[in-house]
Amino acid sequence: MISNAPEAEFILADVFGTGPYSGNSLAVFHDTEGLDPGQRQTITQELRHFESVFLHATDDRTRYRAYIHTLEEELDFAGHPLIGAAAALHARLATPDERSCWTFDLNRKPVTVVTERRDEGWWAEMAQGRPEFLGAVALSRHAELLAALNCREDDLYEDLPLEIVSVGLPYLIVPLRRGLESARIVRSDFGALLSVVGAQFVHVFDVGASEGRTWDNDGIVEDVATGSAAGPVGAYLTRHGYLEPDRTLTIHQGRFAGPSELLVRTAGSPDDIQGVFVGGSVFIIGAGALHVLYHARPQIQLDC
Known part of the structure; x- marks a missing residue:
């Protein structure tokens, strides 16, 4: 003692x-x-x-x-x-x-x-609080970012941009229609690559399955549940017409590291999101x- x-x-x-x-x-x-x-x-x-x-x-x-x-x-x-x-x-x-x-x-x-x-x-x-939409990533940068995530351009969900959204931390939202199980960070300078487009972290999100993944920027540790990313994802989906305001969406995360469920909802309208709310069990x-x-x-x- x-x-x-x-x-x-x-x-x-x-x-x-x-x-x-x-x-x-x-x-x-x-x-x-x-x-x-x-x-x-x-x-x-x-x-x-x-x-x-x-x-x-x-x-x-x-x-x-x-x-x-x-x-x-x-x-x-x-x-x-x-x-x-x-x-x-x-x-x-x-x-x-x-x-x-x-x-x-x-x-x-x-x-x-x-x-x-x-x-x-x-x-x-x-x-x-209110989300910040910090800009879509130029198409010319898609290939490099997707390659760094072990993804391909035809894995992307149709008609949705790679976009940076923040409710406190700026996340690059990468919307997928397939390939979530293969996604991972494969570049040692991934953090620097994100900073070029104005993001601090990445969230790779399967839109159809409502399932996401994120990691530390070294790609060593996968996060089991990321509340700071769930809010930006909810705001992103609301802005682009995939989540109605005041409707609750369950986001699944951690299938590859430990199961979790995050609930997100937004208030306002797609053109004027006044608030984002993230909840779950403890x-x-x-x-x-x-x-x-x-x-x-x-x-x-x-x-x-």
């Missing part, structure tokens, strides 16, 4: 799952005002979850400053960490039959999430604490 080291308490949650031990796993850290960015990054890497979220309390019991980290970096926005954080707060602070609303202040905007208890888990829905599966021992991972020097 290390008695002098401060502890960071956390809750383990599965987000967008069809039951416990499905969906996208997450560590939710509470009361982390003493942690600096390097410590938050180190803790995320230690736990090996796709993302972790760190909460700082405010004077309002329903409002928190939230910091989201992947294994590689801090993000300005993400979906499943905030959905999971809201359910974890509900479990700690709200009564089982209470419907609650939580506000998370992020680096660039506040986000609200509504939660309620359902069966053995929780239900949560995030208001992601199952809390455990809790614990880490000793905060050092600022960042030590670098190992090898003599060759």
